[in-house]
Amino acid sequence: MHIRHTLNIGILAHVDAGKTSLTERLLFDTGVIDVLGAVDAGNTRTDTGVIERQRGITVRSSVVSFTADDVRVNLVDTPGHSDFIAEVDRALAVLDGAILVLSAVEGVQAQTRRLMRTLREMRVPVVLFVNKIDRRGARRDELLDDIRRWLTPHLIPMTEVCDLGARSARALAVSHEAPEFTARLSELLADTDDTWLDRLVDGPDPTPAELWTAFADSVDAGRTHPVYFGSAISGQGIGALIDGVTALLRPHPGDETADPEGIVFALERRPSGAKTAYLRLFAGTVIPRQQVIMRRRDPDGTESSYTGRITAVEVIGEPAADRLCAGGIARISGPAELRVGDRLGAEGSENSAAHHFPAPTFRTVVRSADPSAAARLHLALRQLSEQDPFIHATAESGGGTALLLYGEIQQEIIAATLAQEFGIAAIFEPFRPAYFERPRHSGESCEEMGRRAPSPGGWWATIGLRVDKAPIGSGTAFHYETELGALPHAFHCAIEETVHATLRTGPHSRPVTDCVVTLTRSGFVGPLSTAGDFRALTPVVLARALDAAGTEIYEPCHAFEAEIPADTIAPVLSCLTELGADIEDTVPGATGWQLTGTLPARRVRSAEQRLPGLTRGEGMWWSRPSGDRPLGARPESRTRW
Template identity: 60%
Template sequence: MHISRTLNIGILAHVDAGKTSLTERLLYNTGAIAHLGSVDAGSTQTDTGATERERGITIRAAVAAFTVGGSRVNLIDTPGHTDFVAEVERALGVLDGAILVLSAVEGVQAHTRVLMRVLRAMELPTLLFVNKIDRSGARYGELLDEVRRYLAPRVVVMAGVRDLGTRDARVLPGSLAEPAFRDALGEILADCDDTLLRRVVDGPPPTPAQLWAGLVDQTGRGLVHPVYFGSALSGQGVEDLIDGITGLLPSSTPTSAGSEPAGTVFAVERGQSGAKTALVRLFSGEVAVRQRVVLHRPGVEGPAGETVGQVTSLQVVGGQGEEAAGPLTAGNIGRIGGLPGVRVGDRIGLRGGDTDRAQPWFRHASLEAVVRPAEDDPAAAARLAAAMAQLADQDPLIGARVQSDGAIAVLLHGEIQKEVLTETLERDFGVRAVFSPSHMVCRERPSGVGEACEEIGRRAPSPGGFWATVGLRVEPGGLGDGVVFGYETELGALPRAFHCAIEETVHASLRRGPRGTEVTDCRVTLVRSGFVGPLSTAGDFRGATEHVLRRALERAGTRLHEPYEAYEVETPLGDLSPVTACLGACGATVTETVGGADTWLLRGTLPARAVPEVARRLPGLTRGEGVWWSRPCGDRPVDGTGAGQGHPGSPRPDARE
């Protein structure tokens, strides 16, 4: 079958809305699989991990494909639980469109609102699928009101439902042959199309072909969102959704095949042998077996952020026959082997995708915990370190770093993530691990400029010294820039291995600054360097760099900052007073208060450590009607030493989720 285009579609939802079941139904209905799997039975195509099957939740983003006509659709099933939102964020950067799944019973839930906010901010074409119409308590009109109010005001209802909330529930697809459907569609589309508006108001009425073309155009631009109803279990409405996927969602326009390859690694899989396979969305060019590719690591400048690998195996997702073995062409997703140093987030080529989508859209991992082996055994500690290194390749945001006492600190979104890590370590690596209580993460920034240098002469260095000359200057950088490494020395003055040793050591050392937290938003410049061949080694430059950087930071001084989040909370009119009291007690500021017919909308900022407490108390204060949403908005200096405000030595009870 000739494939004329490829669509990369993400399926997103609040946990338990049924997105993995919908993925399974889409694959089954299109003939991609012969048997319908079940989440309860642990037999689905995309939840392949043992923990995923046991818990019935998606933990890692997974890809499956089906073909309809000349369209290949790569489905990316993403986690619904907020503890694994980093997987969702990585997937967003490689999508052409999305399906947001809602439950007809539970309706618009808190995480559903967060997801839709992000999808609309990205202007990513999105279809809504209301699942579980055959469940008792399923709603139609009331749910559509919630969708318009909380998710998107401009939605196109593509179907009605008969016998809602029963096993006999049936979808009644809308048709452009029906005057009522045409009129409703024309009014919605006319809001963003002056030509259609004139025809709707003055006549002649737009034709069905014009209305369909307008729906395709505005859906592709993220201006309207078609809403489908159905049931993943019975299959009702799924065929209509498939028609919407292939007929309404646009594929990206890839760069010509003659250009340099550029793509993004959004997942890393490991085989039983431990070999890595990178899941790559290619945006331009081609990649083939035995081809050498350049990997760039975002946030790491210079030689340390660049590696070269040779493709030893390649499988195009959804490909058939010879096509499955490549080459991987622009617009497609492939599994690439032979890149041993690859990590999630790495980019092939200089561009590697749409950089506008690379910004953080969700809450950062704001909790930290220390993990140790359950047995006081050096061999167990070594196995734990090796296991955490492998897990960090799959999820770099856990930020695994070895502390001075040999324990490993990891970043977390929540306690469920900690439980999953514990199970994974024991099941997949044979390591019984124990996590400390979680605490909020703070970061340090340089307060001024500091410089230090260590030099060698013609004679051997003093005991404990190094055969290396290293001079470093540390200074504040731009907000959000992370760590930027630069040179004032000639780049070729040192062998490449020594340059890499200096850069890698700078980035590793800044993970724990003078106050015990990560140092960020700074610029580190190599101002002096030298070596004595053949006596100098990379180890000398690592040791000297760590020593010099510590002195430069002490001279610059650092200040502790704790993360803040911008929030919106919607509360019934009568509950404004207890909600504002709760916010005030948790250190929040209210910057805007908007009154509505039956609700108050409050906006402001608060420390990230207080978010779990407010989110926990809000349902009780509003009888379950309050809605909370927040996202990162930078950080602020901590007064004094920061004790009791997220410093690793002073964990707070209210920082736990």
């Protein structure tokens, strides 16, 4: 079969809305699988991990493919729980469009709103699918009103529903040429596009084909959203959904003759330990045995690159293909350093630019219940950090490993993974906020060769370092004022690597960020100096430079929205103020108030727990990691240096 183009579509939803079941139904109805998998039975095609099958939730992104007419559709199944926010955001960067799944019973949830907001921010076209029309309590008109209120006002139903809320419920596709539908669609387009409004006023009247093309343009631009009703269990409405996705969503492939550009958005380990990465290619082509340069940006802002050779390319949806072309997704293997978030492409290219995700807001230390397994625990956590670099596994004294996490569900998944896949019983310390420090001013320090050392012989090295403030969000950088070549290359590498490593842990077990460290002085003695001298001395000089600069402690925050009944605003505002929230706006609505602001991450759980009692269970809370603020007080810490 000739394939006209490839679409990369994400399926996103709140937990239990039915997105994994929808994926199974799409594969079944297009002939990819012969038997429907079920979440409860643990035999779905996308939730392949033991933990995912036991818990019935998606933890890691995965990709499956089907063909509809002459269009290949790669489905990216993403996690639905807010603890896996980075995994969701990372997957969105590779999409041509998305299917946002809602339950006809539960309706618009807080996570649904967060996902829709993220999709809009990343300019991903969205098709809405309302699942579970055959469940008792399913709604249509009321739910459409909620979607207009909470998600988008510019929508149009593409299916009608019969016997809503009964097992016999059916979803019937509306005719695109029906006068009632074309009238509603013309009005919708006029609301979002002045050019189309002028056309309707001045004429001539558009043909159904022109109207459909304008609708597809509007969906691709993210101005309007088609809504399909159906049931992933019974299969109702699935045909109309497939037709809509392939007709309204458009691919955005790059130039196949250009240099290759792409991003690694997921990673798997085979039983042998070999790594397989999912690569979305935006431009160029990739073939086996090709030499590539991969770039990455670490959570602390450090940029690095490495070179490797791709040994295998398995194109999703086309196993016989011997190359990956722009617009497609493939499983690749080869470079041992492959990690989620790595970019393929020239430095500074638009498509290979680093995508910024909200950083985890909590820190914990993991230890093995069996002290003799400490080394195995650290190795296992380092392997897991390849799939999610934001957990940022770093060794602690006493055999522990520090992790950065988003929440308790993520911790439970890591604990279960360690037990089942690595045979390690892990003990997690209580969560603490992921505090960090920024320099207040500039500070400088220098240590001359042999002046001071933990041993009588001293260090055979001279190092001078200056620490300067940098713009917020810039991470850390290392510069030279000394002449390159004044030191052997190995000594330069030892200083730079140690600077970045020590900033990641900080002098008080808190990372230091948004600063520039400059080497101002260096010296060595040819036959005596070693790289070890420079690695040992660098933390000492850097600590003194930071002390001279002075640092301020910051704590992570969440941006929040709260929808509350009108008569509860006084106690809710009092509660949020008590928890340290900065209220940015209060907007009255038809049925209550919408509050927006920021709140320290360590207070979010308290706000979530107290809101139902203050609002008779009617309040809705949404938050996500966003920014930081000065802490003001100095929390307990352990001095490293």
